[in-house]
Amino acid sequence: MERAEQLLAEIKETITLPLHILAVCSGYKVTIQKNHLEERLPQQVHIHYGPGCPACLASPAFIDKLLEYGKRSNVIIATYNDLLGIPGTISTLEKARTSGADIRTVSAIWDVLLLAKKNRRKRIVFPALGFESAASSTAAAILQAKIAGIFNFQVLCDHKRMPACMETVLQNKEIPVQGLITSGRVAASMGSDYFLSFSEKYGIPQVISGYRPENLLEAILALARQITHQTKKTENLFLEAVSAKGNIKSHQLLEEVFEKEDTFCNGFGIVKNGGFRIKDEYRMFDAEKVFFDVKTMEPAMAEGCLCGEIMRGIKTPPDCSHFGKDCNPIQALGACMHSEEGPCRVEFLFGRNF
Numbered sequence: 482m483e484r485a486e487q488l489l490a491e492i493k494e495t496i497t498l499p500l501h502i503l504a505v506c507s508g509y510k511v512t513i514q515k516n517h518l519e520e521r522l523p524q525q526v527h528i529h530y531g532p533g534c535p536a537c538l539a540s541p542a543f544i545d546k547l548l549e550y551g552k553r554s555n556v557i558i559a560t561y562n563d564l565l566g567i568p569g570t571i572s573t574l575e576k577a578r579t580s581g582a583d584i585r586t587v588s589a590i591w592d593v594l595l596l597a598k599k600n601r602r603k604r605i606v607f608p609a610l611g612f613e614s615a616a617s618s619t620a621a622a623i624l625q626a627k628i629a630g631i632f633n634f635q636v637l638c639d640h641k642r643m644p645a646c647m648e649t650v651l652q653n654k655e656i657p658v659q660g661l662i663t664s665g666r667v668a669a670s671m672g673s674d675y676f677l678s679f680s681e682k683y684g685i686p687q688v689i690s691g692y693r694p695e696n697l698l699e700a701i702l703a704l705a706r707q708i709t710h711q712t713k714k715t716e717n718l719f720l721e722a723v724s725a726k727g728n729i730k731s732h733q734l735l736e737e738v739f740e741k742e743d744t745f746c747n748g749f750g751i752v753k754n755g756g757f758r759i760k761d762e763y764r765m766f767d768a769e770k771v772f773f774d775v776k777t778m779e780p781a782m783a784e785g786c787l788c789g790e791i792m793r794g795i796k797t798p799p800d801c802s803h804f805g806k807d808c809n810p811i812q813a814l815g816a817c818m819h820s821e822e823g824p825c826r827v828e829f830l831f832g833r834n835f
């Protein structure tokens with residue numbers, strides 16, 4: 482931790498005025514809170530979190546649709562474990578499984594293709610959440626399914642586009658963002674150039690960071706230095722994983738399978754070009770096209786859940802009256818508490834306010 486101590490000392494020397502930072506990726510909150518970095522930083526540093534948790538941005542309608550699909554005897558829902566307890570309007574996948582729905586957990590999307598190959602008489606539905614890096618894996622699986630003729634593989638797609646979500650936060654101006662720590666995970670697949678316009682368009686410094694404590698301290702120091710010198714550029718400090726153009730194959734996969742669409746993001750409403758839709762030529766893999774007759778009720782969040790406001794960075798988990806009481810990692814009322822990197826869960830497990 483010698484390097485961390487040195488960086489903390491340099492941050493203290495550099496910062497003279499309040500500095501409001503938006504840390505976009507949910508993984509950054511995990512690192513900062515797990516290592517109690519906020520307690521060590523000067524009081525002038527204010528870190529706002531969001532909107533980097535894709536499960537937290539999803540509408541309860543996403544889970545409601547899966548629950549409806551799961552009622553059909555010819556459907557298997559194949560999902561990652563961390564989606565099981567996320568609440569829909571009235572239930573969860575976990576409860577549906579207890580009631581007899583065929584819901585299986587997988588550790589990679591390729592397991593879903595194998596399951597579909599072995600169960601040709603069933604439709605295998607994969608709930609697809611996540612930003613660009615997860616979306617490119619989904620695209621690769623859809624292409625593979627097409628090549629292998631696995632047409633009983635269906636995707637319920639709610640992939641989000643990170644720049645559109647960031648843009649909404651900056652345009653709303655609900656928090657006084659002076660610097661961005663932009664997602665190293667998304668930049669690893671899309672490249673640092675993918676985010677270049679933010680510094681130019683909004684006139685704010687931006688740093689692409691890794692996920693170790695010293696990476697984030699370096700990012701905060703870089704932003705503080707840019708503010709001091711009045712520069713407004715994009716700095717890539719995650720050179721071991723992020724190149725300027727990113728992974729060209731990821732770009733090609735996204736372009737081949739998806740197109741941009743306006744999408745609902747919890748807390749923000751409809752975000753222009755905020756999501757990815759499966760192109761019409763791959764509609765046989767699109768669960769919403771295959772199960773076009775499935776109707777769901779009007780979705781609703783748990784009363785008093787502030788997940789949306791937390792995603793916008795205008796509230797923090799302890800502001801919620803449910804936090805740590807009737808909402809906790811065992812019994813979550815909202816995705817922000819259930820999701821592995823959800824801000825409420827992270828705050829509950831590692832925060833200083835609880």
Ligand code: SF4
Pocket residue numbers: 783785786787788791798801802803804805808809813814815816817818819825
């Ligand atoms: S503590 Fe629970 S109810 Fe409150 S905002 Fe977080 S997830 Fe929603």
